[in-house]
Amino acid sequence: MAGVGLLVLLIASGVTTSLDNALYDLHARLWRYTPDNNVVIVAIDLKSLDAIGRFPWPRSVYAQLIDRLTADGVRGIGMDVTMSTPSNDARNDALVASAIQRNGKVVLPVFAEAVHLGGQLQEALPISAIAQSVAALGQVDVATDADGRVRGAYLKAGLGSAYWPSLALALIQLGTTPSAALPGMHDPARNDTSPYLWMRDNYVLLRYAGTAGSFGSVSSADVLDGNVPAQMLKGRWVLIGATAEGLGDILQTPDSPMPGVEYQANVLESLQRGYLVTPINFLAQFLLAAALLTLPLLLYGLPVIGRRAPLLLATLALVLATCIGLLRACYLWWPPTACLAVIAVECAAWQWLMRERHR
Structure with missing residues (x-):
């Protein structure tokens, strides 16, 4: 007793x-696996920054990138790039919206932010002109533990209730009926919702493929220049995101620092292969x-x-x-x-x- x-x-x-x-x-560390090459990262890396210019890029660049990926026959595109504010040139917003619509399988991110320091949380969605063209929206909340390391992910999250699928889950669900039975531990307070709180649900632990660099990656500049063979991209999931350290999208995993877009690749691969814990x-x-x-x-x-x-x-x-x-x-x-x-x-x-x- x-x-x-x-x-x-x-x-x-x-x-x-x-x-x-x-x-x-x-x-x-003893339970890693080799990715199936079904997920490819189109990286915003130092090479791309040197070729295209400093970040953030004009949205016309993303329009060209999406059109190139569409021509290569990718399975779907997840963009770990925010478009929650209008650009200085409305024509660029129209260009990227048209490119997204032509592809038909593009997922953009949703996240929570406070407009003012200590203020009420709001959902940061893509601007209306772009949001109307996407196939789906997915939240990019990062499950950081008390020691600052990222071991897991929330498959659902949202303001007031956890209704947004994660970016990876939204990609997987394109063209399919969402499954009611998702893996993960439920939040015991998920029924006590408040419209002002960011709610999370379906927490899973990740079985990382390995340290940073385990997934196939190509430079955005090479894709735009046509230097990436179409067979490397055809029929594959593509994630677009920053990998250059200076852009600040670096997470600390138990093994090594990892770009946020590769974290999303681990979630996507684990979802496909049933490796979520x-x-x-x-x-x-x-x-x-x-x-x-x-x-x-x-x-x-x-x-x-x-x-x-x-x-x-x-x-x-x-x-x-x-x-x-x-x-x-x-x-x-x-x-x-x-x-x-x-x-x-x-x-x-x-x-x-x-x-x-x-x-």
């Missing part, structure tokens, strides 16, 4: 979260951990283990095996360190009690 009480305190307080994150990161909720964490707390009692009577250190080692090994087994086989993440800590404390307390009783 004391162990169960301690377990509740550890899980509810989040004291062991950093250890759980470290364990997940360690396992993720769902963290289990508090109740499931507690019930599984409480069940595993009985392991020392079940193993205690075995003649091989007896009252020696193998009891503790065998129990800890079984707990870790349960964690890794759920992750690998079911894509479910159960944080094990609270359970490991309680079992270690229980074993130490039992040994102390036995010594006191013998004395």
Whole structure:
């Protein structure tokens, strides 16, 4: 009973979260995969900045880029580039809107921002002339943990309620009926909505393909100049976004700094291949951990283990095996360190009690 009480305190307080994150990161480095080359990044890189000019670019440049990708027969385009304010030349807005409409499979980003410091949040949508031409809109909210690292993503988010799909999910859903059953842990407060709060739902952990540079990437300048063979782009998802460090769109993943557009590529690839990991909720964490707390009692009577250190080692090994087994086989993440800590404390307390009783 004391162990169960301690377990509740550890899980509810989040004291062991950093250890759980470290364990997940360690396992993720050994659980990478090779992308299928279905996702290509069209990078706003240093080469493009040198060729086209300083950022932000005129929207006529994006119009040319989209038309080139349309001619190459891409499957769909996700733009990690905001167009929430009118440009200085309205003709450029009209050009990019026409290019988006000609393609018919372009997704633009939505995000939340405060107009004034500390002010009320508002959704930053593309301007009306452009928004009317897109196939879909997708939110680009980044799930940053307390230590500043990005391990997961929210598949749904929005102001008041989580109704916007993520940019990657919006791309996947183009031309299909959205599935009601999405992976991810639900926000317990999702029904207590407020029109002034940015709500998130369907939180998933990412199985990163690797460090930055794991996905195929071509320079925007090369695409505009026609230097990229059409077969490299035909039938593939294309994500347009900044990779140059000076543009500020760099996220800190557990392995390395990564451009935001490559983070979106990881979400897109994981969605396609079913590699998204769902963290289990508090109740499931507690019930599984409480069940595993009985392991020392079940193993205690075995003649091989007896009252020696193998009891503790065998129990800890079984707990870790349960964690890794759920992750690998079911894509479910159960944080094990609270359970490991309680079992270690229980074993130490039992040994102390036995010594006191013998004395």
